[in-house]
Amino acid sequence: HKSVHFVHRSADTMSPIRNLVKYPNRVKDLQALFTKNPHLHGAENPTFLKGPNDQAIFYTSIALFGLGTVQTLRGWVNMSFGWGKVE
Helix, strand or coil, rough: CCCCCCCCHHHHHHHHHHHHHHHCCHHHHHHHHHHCCCCCCHHHEEEEEEHHHHHHHHHHHHHHHHHHHHHHHHHHHHHHCCCCCCC
């Protein structure tokens, strides 16, 4: 009768996966953040701007959208008048 030796994986091989699923529960902190100032509603206190980085992301996306719109309109005007053509 032979004894069987199992090879156990070390905890280090699972650490990338463990780091994705094992993290502190921040639900209570986020609930407190989003339920602060309950007397303000709608446009007075928009939910999408309550996070720590939300304003920077929002205003950066608005700026990029505006830049894209201006560049699109510039391209349409250039094409309609034939400006900037490469001969």
